[in-house]
């Protein structure tokens with residue numbers, strides 16, 4: 001139901017048009033609230049620098065309050081996440097001059113329900129922001145990276161004072177018992193010069209729910225200088241995390257699930273699906289999986305004793321580089337994989353093609369807003385997203 005506090009400016013009065021308008025509309029439909037792509041940091045690893053050019057929409061300014069009310073009132077049912085986006089480049093939520101007003105409007109319109117993650121670089125956090133987030137039950141997901149202001153400024157750019165504020169905010173978050181976790185994107189230099197360990201040690205006493213280590217990644221557009229900093233293997237990071245747990249008894253985890261966890265997740269999902277749709281058993285099936293699970297996927301199908309199937313792992317041709325996860329695969333990548341399967345390997349056309357759900361939004365569209373249905377139309381196959 002529309003809230004009378006959120007008066008809607010008609011689309012024709014907005015200066016956002018065309019694909020950019022569609023991208024914000026769709027992000028709000030997905031419950032992802034981003035307020036434009038201006039950021040007070042300039043992280044060297046920021047995906048926005050190295051994404052395929054033109055793939056995501058780039059507004060290059062903050063949305064006005066009227067624009068936010070427009071998208072919210074027309075398209076937002078419920079907030080699922082803030083400060084992050086699907087079809088747009090995102091920025092820093094708290095850089096918006098009306099950030100608190102926006103949060104209070106969403107709360108008044110009953111659009112904030114569960115503990116919702118709000119992604120922030122922490123630069124703009126104040127006691128008032130922290131208290132409001134706590135009151136509204138928001139979960140702050142802070143990209144901290146280093147507790148050394150010099151190192152943080154080097155990694156995340158921006159101004160020294162703001163980086164220092166982000167680090168100092170940890171004690172304020174603890175003072176107000178805020179719900180938060182800390183994200184760290186490690187660079188090769190931080191692993192080797194001890195800054196990463198120093199940071200973890202310094203966070204021992206914090207009340208953060210968790211310190212999450214992100215696997216750094218790069219695309220085919222990332223500069224070679226930067227790639228050197230971003231090549232860190234999963235094995236190396238898992239060992240580092242295990243050492244930190246032992247040494248400092250700190251809550252720290254890796255964002256990437258283990259092979260065992262992936263196996264169980266895929267097994268549960270597919271078992272439920274095959275129980276519900278018994279007819280799938282007799283049909284010819286092609287499973288398309290992300291490269292990140294290409295070793296685990298065949299084991300699940302063997303365990304389930306599935307018949308009449310083929311599996312292909314799908315390479316990210318659009319992002320390239322080290323990208324292996326399903327979330328960054330596009331319709332274009334899946335079409336290439338199916339074409340390869342049918343043409344090069346002279347395989348019979350499958351009845352059903354299985355794709356990872358993570359590649360698509362609520363409208364069944366990929367990051368570039370291409371619909372998954374174009375695969376169905378092109379190959380006359382039935383799609384199953386799971």
Ligand code: SF4
Pocket residue numbers: 039040041042043045046047048090091092120121143156
């Ligand atoms: S804080 Fe996020 S959006 Fe801002 S520069 Fe860093 S990675 Fe990019």
